[in-house]
Amino acid sequence: xxxxxxxxxxxxxxxxxxxxxxxxxxxxxxxxxxxxxxxxxxxxxxxxxxxxxxxxxxxxxxxxxxxxxxxxxxxxxxxxxxxxxxxxxxxxxxxxxxxxxxxxxxxxxxxxxxxxxxxxxxxxxxxxxxxxxxxxxxxxxxxxxxxxxxxxxxxxxxxxxxxxxxxxxxxxxxxxxxxxxxxxxxxxxxxxxxxxxxxxxxxxxxxxxxxxxxxxxxxxxxxxxxxxxxxxxxxxxxxxxxxxxxxxxxxxxxxxxxxxxxxxxxxxxxxxxxxxxxxxxxxxxxxxxxxxxxxxxxxxxxxxxxxxxxxxxxxxxxxxxxxxxxxxxxxxxxxxxxxxxxxxxxxxxxxxxxxxxxxxxxxxxxxxxxxxxxxxxxxxxxxxxxxxxxxxxxxxxxxxxxxxxxxxxxxxxxxxxxxxxxxxxxxxxxxxxxxxxxxxxxxxxxxxxxxxxxxxxxxxxxxxxxxxxxxxxxxxxxxxxxxxxxxxxxxxxxxxxxxxxxxxxxxxxxxxx
Amino acid sequence: xxxxxxxxxxxxxxxxxxxxxxxxxxxxxxxxxxxxxxxxxxxxxxxxxxxxxxxxxxxxxxxxxxxxxxxxxxxxxxxxxxxxxxxxxxxxxxxxxxxxxxxxxxxxxxxxxxxxxxxxxxxxxxxxxxxxxxxxxxxxxxxxxxxxxxxxxxxxxxxxxxxxxxxxxxxxxxxxxxxxxxxxxxxxxxxxxxxxxxxxxxxxxxxxxxxxxxxxxxxxxxxxxxxxxxxxxxxxxxxxxxxxxxxxxxxxxxxxxxxxxxxxxxxxxxxxxxxxxxxxxxxxxxxxxxxxxxxxxxxxxxxxxxxxxxxxxxxxxxxxxxxxxxxxxxxxxxxxxxxxxxxxxxxxxxxxxxxxxxxxxxxxxxxxxxxxxxxxxxxxxxxxxxxxxxxxxxxxxxxxxxxxxxxxxxxxxxxxxxxxxxxxxxxxxxxxxxxxxxx
Numbered sequence: 001x002x003x004x005x006x007x008x009x010x011x012x013x014x015x016x017x018x019x020x021x022x023x024x025x026x027x028x029x030x031x032x033x034x035x036x037x038x039x040x041x042x043x044x045x046x047x048x049x050x051x052x053x054x055x056x057x058x059x060x061x062x063x064x065x066x067x068x069x070x071x072x073x074x075x076x077x078x079x080x081x082x083x084x085x086x087x088x089x090x091x092x093x094x095x096x097x098x099x100x101x102x103x104x105x106x107x108x109x110x111x112x113x114x115x116x117x118x119x120x121x122x123x124x125x126x127x128x129x130x131x132x133x134x135x136x137x138x139x140x141x142x143x144x145x146x147x148x149x150x151x152x153x154x155x156x157x158x159x160x161x162x163x164x165x166x167x168x169x170x171x172x173x174x175x176x177x178x179x180x181x182x183x184x185x186x187x188x189x190x191x192x193x194x195x196x197x198x199x200x201x202x203x204x205x206x207x208x209x210x211x212x213x214x215x216x217x218x219x220x221x222x223x224x225x226x227x228x229x230x231x232x233x234x235x236x237x238x239x240x241x242x243x244x245x246x247x248x249x250x251x252x253x254x255x256x257x258x259x260x261x262x263x264x265x266x267x268x269x270x271x272x273x274x275x276x277x278x279x280x281x282x283x284x285x286x287x288x289x290x291x292x293x294x295x296x297x298x299x300x301x302x303x304x305x306x307x308x309x310x311x312x313x314x315x316x317x318x319x320x321x322x323x324x325x326x327x328x329x330x331x332x333x334x335x336x337x338x339x340x341x342x343x344x345x346x347x348x349x350x351x352x353x354x355x356x357x358x359x360x361x362x363x364x365x366x367x368x369x370x371x372x373x374x375x376x377x378x379x380x381x382x383x384x385x386x387x388x389x390x391x392x393x394x395x396x397x398x399x400x401x402x403x404x405x406x407x408x409x410x411x412x413x414x415x416x417x418x419x420x421x422x423x424x425x426x427x428x429x430x431x432x433x434x435x436x437x438x439x440x441x442x443x444x445x446x447x448x449x450x451x452x453x454x455x456x457x458x459x460x461x462x463x464x465x466x467x468x469x470x471x472x473x474x475x476x477x478x479x480x481x482x483x484x485x486x487x488x489x490x491x492x493x494x495x496x497x498x499x500x501x502x503x504x505x506x507x508x509x510x511x512x513x
Numbered sequence: 514x515x516x517x518x519x520x521x522x523x524x525x526x527x528x529x530x531x532x533x534x535x536x537x538x539x540x541x542x543x544x545x546x547x548x549x550x551x552x553x554x555x556x557x558x559x560x561x562x563x564x565x566x567x568x569x570x571x572x573x574x575x576x577x578x579x580x581x582x583x584x585x586x587x588x589x590x591x592x593x594x595x596x597x598x599x600x601x602x603x604x605x606x607x608x609x610x611x612x613x614x615x616x617x618x619x620x621x622x623x624x625x626x627x628x629x630x631x632x633x634x635x636x637x638x639x640x641x642x643x644x645x646x647x648x649x650x651x652x653x654x655x656x657x658x659x660x661x662x663x664x665x666x667x668x669x670x671x672x673x674x675x676x677x678x679x680x681x682x683x684x685x686x687x688x689x690x691x692x693x694x695x696x697x698x699x700x701x702x703x704x705x706x707x708x709x710x711x712x713x714x715x716x717x718x719x720x721x722x723x724x725x726x727x728x729x730x731x732x733x734x735x736x737x738x739x740x741x742x743x744x745x746x747x748x749x750x751x752x753x754x755x756x757x758x759x760x761x762x763x764x765x766x767x768x769x770x771x772x773x774x775x776x777x778x779x780x781x782x783x784x785x786x787x788x789x790x791x792x793x794x795x796x797x798x799x800x801x802x803x804x805x806x807x808x809x810x811x812x813x814x815x816x817x818x819x820x821x822x823x824x825x826x827x828x829x830x831x832x833x834x835x836x837x838x839x840x841x842x843x844x845x846x847x848x849x850x851x852x853x854x855x856x857x858x859x860x861x862x863x864x865x866x867x868x869x870x871x872x873x874x875x876x877x878x879x880x881x882x883x884x885x886x887x888x889x890x891x892x893x894x895x896x897x898x899x900x901x902x903x904x905x906x907x908x909x910x911x912x913x914x915x916x917x918x919x920x921x922x923x924x925x926x927x928x929x930x931x932x933x934x935x936x937x938x939x940x941x942x943x944x945x946x947x948x949x950x951x952x
Contacts, residue, residue: 018517044516052520055527069538070574072531099516106521167534175576327592336591405593407602409586418600421593434589445577464577470584472577479575 010306014109014314021045024114025121031300032122032293036374040125041100041140045117048103054079056093056103060276063101064147066154066268068170094120096128096279098140111311112318118297123290130382131285133278143275149196150268157261169262172483173248173269179447180248180270181277203260243448243463246270247484250449256458257489266487280440281385288342289381295319295343325402336434341402345389348398349376359396386438394434396427406433411469445472447494458490459509465499471506472496478508485510536634539572543630544638636796659755670750683747693740694733702730763852764802765794766838767820770859772809772829779891782928783858784821786889789938790856791817804841808834810864814841831863831909832870839878848882855879856887856941861907872912880920887941888913888925 010027011020025045032038048056058075059065091112093103102120104113128134158166173180244250251258252266279286298315301307325340326332349367352360353376356368367376380389405421406429419433420426436442451461462484464472477494484492493509536543596602630638666679688695709715709723767787771780794801805820806812809827812834838855846853863871880886890910906927913925926937 018519021517042516044518046518046520048520048523052523052527058528058531067530067534069531069534069572072528072533072535073572075528075532076535103520163534171574174574178576325591327594328590329592333592336589402591403593404589404591405596407588407590409588409604411583411585413604415601415603416588418596418598418602419587420598421596423598426598430589433587437587437589443579445579447577466584468585470586471580473580476575476578479573480577483575 008305009308010114010301011110011311012308014111016108016110016113020110021113021117024110025117027301027304027306028114028118028122028297031297032118032126035300036293036296037378038122038126038293039130040122041098041129043102043121043125044099045102045104045121047106049106050082053090053093053103053105054082057090061093061095062147062272063095064144064151066151066170067158068174069167070171070174092116092120094124094128095143096124096134096138096140096275097143098129100125100128100140101144109314111307111314114301114307114311115294115298115315115318119290119294122297123293124286126293127282127286127289127381130378131278131282131385132383133282133385137278138275146195146271150272153196153199153264153268157265161261166265168486169258169265170269172486173266175480175483176247176251176487177269177273178444180246180266180273182246182249182274183277183441184245199264206260240449240452242452243450245446245448247447247449247462248273251484251487254452255488258487278385281387281438283338284342284345284386284438285381285384285389286342287339288344288346289377291319291323291339291343292346292377327403344398344401345393346377348395349373349380349393351397352395357397363395364393387435390438391431391435394431396422399427399430404430404434406430442467445470446499460484460488460490460492462492462494464494464496466496466505467499469498481508481510535572540638542572636792640793640796660758661753662756663751664754665752666749667752668746668749670752674750674753676749676751679749680743680747683749684743687744687747688740688742691740692736693742694737699730699733699737702726702733706730761852762800762802762850763798763854764804764846765790766804766806766841766853766855767791768812768834768838768855768857768859769805769807769820770809770829770831770834770857770862771807771825771827772862773826774829774862775860775891779860782891782931782934783889785931786858786928786934786938787856788821789934793938793942802846804838806834806837806841808837812837829862829864830867831859832867832874835871835874835879839874839882842882853883854885854887855883856889858889858891859909861890861892861909863907863909865908868908868912871909872916875913875923876916876919880916880923884922886920886923888923889937889941890925890927892927892929894929 010024025043033040054075056063057078058071060071065071091105091108095101100121102117102125104116108116128140134140154166154170240250240254248266248270252263252270255263258266298307298312298319302309302312323337323340323343325337350373352364352368353370353373356364361368370376380393384392399422403422406419406426407416408419409416420429422430446465446467448463448465449460450463453459453461481492481494491510493507495504496506497503498505666676706723706726709719709726712719715723767790769783769787775783791803794803803817805815805817807815807820807825808829808831809825810830810833811827814837815823834857842848842851842853875886890907892906910925910927913923917923917925924941926940928934928937
């Protein structure tokens with residue numbers, strides 16, 4: 001190694017400059033695009049300071065965000081943990097946008113900058129651009145424009161209607177963010193210009209068609225009036241399209257009391273929730289992909305003699321920290337590390353493709369020994385989410401390596417039972433259980449709008465389908481119902497129905513809350 | 514080549530606005546917890562940055578969440594060493610919960626979370642809605658505050674102060690006076706040239722016309738270049754003049770009894786009261802004079818250090834302190850210019866007959882000079898139960914009681930334990946105080 005001329009190194013020492021950054025970028029790009037065949041959005045790399053990183057953290061990673069106290073709360077938390085040294089800051093932050101924005105921290109050493117560039121600007125970037133969930137559910141080209149619109153719109157609302165009024169709506173909307181996502185029906189794509197235009201038109205139409213005369217009409221009396229109202233109600237119920245899983249959408253469209261600008265705010269919160277929907281389902285794959293990409297690239301750079309041994313050592317140490325998985329009884333344990341699992345699975349796929357054992361041939365007949373590990377990986381990155389990825393690719397070898405075991409936990413019992421472990425009988429069960437845990441629908445309470453009593457007290461009826469007997473946290477539930485009530489304008493009731501037996505387990509309404 | 518952007522110089526306090534909103538939202542809770550803390554801790558602690566538990570009320574973000582104590586769950590965990598299928602593991606007792614399956618909570622780890630408020634934020638919360646009453650005497654003798662006022666225009670200034678209307682008016686006038694060709698004129702000639710150039714064939718006069726027009730266009734262009742649209746001589750800036758603001762001069766007299774009858778406990782309470790007062794004045798009124806007077810059977814004006822820290826003992830003649838105060842007022846703080854305040858702390862013991870003299874001094878002399886006079890009596894905890902809200906008490910208390918009835922801007926109250934100090938302090942200096950204290 002020492003015989004190599006020093007000029008082949010991309011950088012020397014730990015200080016970085018824009019010249020070394022772009023030299024490293026080009027070398028990385030050569031490997032990532034040329035050799036690995038990654039397909040990425042154009043990159044925009046921004047250098048930020050740690051304070052700015054904290055800022056970015058607290059506005060859920062978006063470069064543009066409207067103002068709300070909850071982001072301030074998050075900021076206070078993050079900066080507290082950071083100052084106490086309890087939590088380090090991320091080395092990078094990457095935004096699923098086109099061009100793909102990557103934030104690098106100025107404190108990083110040059111080797112770290114190279115690693116992070118490979119990780120974020122190529123690993124995550126490739127994943128964002130190619131994974132089917134992101135392609136179907138998010139619009140990378142429009143998100144920055146949309147956020148700009150959202151921020152300006154909400155600022156304008158604050159000017160017009162007062163900060164307190166806007167805050168109220170945002171509070172309520174945030175409470176329903178998890179219930180503000182379409183899980184089955186894909187949302188239409190938006191272009192920000194069109195959105196603004198539509199909001200404006202909607203408002204203008206309302207203003208134009210407003211006639212004060214209507215207000216002065218006496219309320220309907222006599223049977224003719226009731227009949228009319230009945231017909232109207234039937235009509236409206238058809239329009240409501242019940243049951244509806246997206247509570248925010250329902251309230252935005254059908255709330256009885258909201259003003260147009262309030263509906264637009266609900267819409268903004270809903271769109272943002274929808275934008276983040278794929279990220280929650282692809283943590284293992286996304287991080288695994290990025291980690292695999294940076295690991296491959298830095299090793300390649302080292303093999304090419306473009307990185308020094310010192311830099312390599314630093315990066316390997318950092319890499320090892322990232323993919324560290326403590327056991328369940330370790331005090332450091334806090335769930336399965338998505339970096340560790342994702343990276344290990346991808347390395348495992350590479351091994352299965354190139355050096356399969358007899359067992360692998362039994363379990364993965366279609367990819368074992370196909371010799372094209374990169375192609376297999378790229379295909380997996382494109383067509384899976386965590387749940388299906390684990391179900392498809394978690395090999396017995398890896399289950400043994402992680403020594404995974406499946407624990408079933410019934411709240412009423414005084415003990416947990418080990419259902420299966422890493423043995424011949426357990427592999428499939430462990431794999432299936434792990435995959436199920438990565439399916440967000442197993443954790444997300446399933447709450448839908450089922451009926452509205454438009455003729456009577458206008459009560460909004462929600463139904464919670466209880467799976468496996470998992471109930472809702474009652475205090476939180478009641479406060480959330482109060483928020484729904486605020487948006488709906490009238491009473492709201494929630495019934496918990498067991499999905500297996502159809503028995504009503506509990507019922508509550510906003511009046512009790 | 515990627516697009517590298519250096520954002521480090523961008524403003525970094527993007528979250529500051531959000532932090533402020535958060536503070537505002539939990540304002541009341543913060544205030545309460547700071548006061549509770551200070552009540553139980555040392556009063557002097559208020560003068561520092563504080564860690565305050567983030568209030569749950571007002572700052573929670575509810576959502577539909579699964580309760581952790583119901584239903585059936587499945588965990589997959591790494592690191593199995595000893596278990597085989599069918600093994601049963603006892604659960605830790607309620608509350609602990611299983612290590613796994615918890616990580617999803619958003620407010621993870623907020624139990625031990627302290628939120629650091631800066632010293633200024635603490636003091637602001639602490640002294641909110643307190644003020645010295647009746648600060649009416651204003652004068653310009655010693656002005657320190659100025660406020661900029663718009664007065665006319667000037668030819669020099671910072672770009673942010675440019676008066677666009679005035680600048681454009683000047684520019685317009687100059688352009689007319691110097692006959693700068695307008696855009697319209699210029700365009701008309703240019704259009705005509707274009708029209709002529711588009712003609713397939715030109716007659717002789719047309720050709721001459723074209724040449725003339727071209728010359729004219731050139732002349733116009735030259736002229737437009739020479740006479741700028743907006744010239745530096747047009748530019749006007751808003752001019753600001755700093756006008757002095759009338760300033761309130763205030764002096765606070767702190768009178769403390771340090772005689773032998775004041776035990777350690779009493780002195781401690783009195784000092785705590787004055788520390789709080791001192792902090793309050795320093796925080797709220799930058800330019801306030803504070804005069805410290807302590808007395809036994811004779812009174813002395815002392816400096817801050819001596820007042821708070823030095824020990825002295827002796828008999829008690831309260832009126833000496835009042836006389837000293839009167840002397841200082843006559844000497845240094847003419848009451849027509851100064852807003853004069855006084856706070857007195859004592860255990861109420863006094864030399865026989867002196868209490869009446871004190872009351873008379875106050876009623877006839879001092880209260881005419883003072884804006885406000887607060888008397889704080891430090892009593893025993895048992896006494897506080899006996900006396901309660903009655904008029905009974907020490908000789909000084911009884912005498913002062915009469916002053917209290919006669920003069921509106923006199924207040925008296927009792928302190929029995931450290932926890933009383935802050936409420937009493939608030940009562941004494943609450944803004945818009947209308948009700949007489951009964952305690």
